[in-house]
Amino acid sequence: MINESVLLESRTLRTSVLERTHVLDKVKTLSLLPDGLHVTTAMVAAYYEVSIQVMDALVFDHRDELSANGYQVLTGAELTYFKQVSGLSNRAAAIALYSRRTVLNVGMLLRDSKIARQVRTYLLDAEYEVRTRPVDNSVHSPRWDELDERVDSRITDVLGKTVVPMLNVLIETSGEQRRELISLREGVEQIQMKLVEHDLQISRLQRGQDVRALTGVIGTIDAMTWKEFELHVAGLLRRDGCTDVEVYGGHGGDRGVDITARTADGRSVAVQCKNFAPFRHVLSGEMQKFLGSSKVLHQADVALYVATCAFTREALAIAAQGGVTAVHRGLLEAWSAGVQLQVLRSF
Known part of the structure; x- marks a missing residue:
């Protein structure tokens, strides 16, 4: 599991959880500007109970990261237009704006704020819950x-x-x-x-x-090479009653899938295996590509996208619409520990 110190030090890990802005409201109410979307530096400082000087120093040290996640400074015509559409009354010649995503980003950078520590705790709890959520539809x-x-x-x-x-x-x-x-x-x-x-x-x-039945399982998977990971998934398919399991191993001829098989009741199976870093996400484009390979080229009855990481919301939506089972990190851990995937069960 990601711990707080790693979250503070790793920009990549911070980026991987920035969609979970709901944790801000679980800790404390975030007041917004009249447009309902942005806050000022003073408002962020008030939320985290730190001084304006602390916020200015934070922005100075991490401006590139914050800008990539919604921080912006409006001046001139942009500021005039923003005041008109948002109803903001402010005579300043420039104004710094933060989105909710940026405010969450700040919470992962402030080391000494009590509120920021609570925000990070909720983020870590949410990450743990996603990884360990049991298989149950x-x-x-x-x-x-x-x-x-x-x-x-x-x-x-x-x-x-x-x-x-x-x-x-x-x-x-x-x-x-x-x-x-x-x-x-x-x-x-x-x-x-x-x-x-x-x-x-x-x-x-x-x-x-x-229950700690899963302890150590995901660590073993993380240590696998991509080839070992494909063989591991093939072994899980066989364990759950699949036959004709064939691993292509990236040598061509697989037409966009890594493993094919048949379920115990005769349905065709196509599998994509991605041995990604835990903080990575399977993107919508990657899911679209597999959807075409599994459903159009292979005409598979069962399509499994098995990854050692999470999926973006867009990728999950595509999977749901196209009939692909997204086996995320937590589900993979449970499957590896002995839980049978529901989609592989005989009718």
Whole structure:
């Protein structure tokens, strides 16, 4: 699993989790500009509870990375247009804007911010959950601990997006009750933070109680060469009852697939194997290429894209539309540990 120190040091790893901007709202409410998309340097500093000077230093050190993920400075005509379309009233000659993606990027770079550490904790928990999610396509009722987590998340969301903003408005317009309202707002924010801490504790406890049957499996897979990985997948197919398993090994004649086989009930199988680094993602273009090879050229009944990493959202959407089973890192780990893929089971 990715740990916090590696996340702080590796730009590649940070980039691999930047789509998970929802973790920002799980930790604390992020106030947005009137356009609903951007925030200023001051707003980011307020979110992470650091000074403007800290933010300026961070941007100076990591401007290229932040710019690649949405950071921009508007001046002149661009700034004038932005003020018009967003309703922003600001007389500054330039304004730095951050998207939610950039704000998350900042959270993976700030070392000494308590809020940033909580954001990184949620990111790591989400990464762990994706990797270890069990194979189950059936509909099931939520467990009580899942319901508890949803309730905590919902309460935190209501406090941050409804109660606190309402109190802010009252404070700005109040007279005699201003001090009492400020005290009430501080109390609400303390409750919000306690709920966040409780959510983190529950997540860690559940992680500690997980069955460790998969321990070491994915590490062994990561150490394989691409050829060993293809043979490993072929062995899993045979274990699950497939016959006529043929590994092409990249020597041509495979017409875009690495392995072909037949399920126990006679369906044709086409497999693509990708032994990528854990932080890599299978892209939509790669999925489209395999979809054409497996379904058009091979006319396979079962198409498996097996990867040692995750898939982008677009790649997963293409897989779902085209009937490809995307075997991501977590699913591969479970399959290797003895769980049979549902798509290979006989009807």
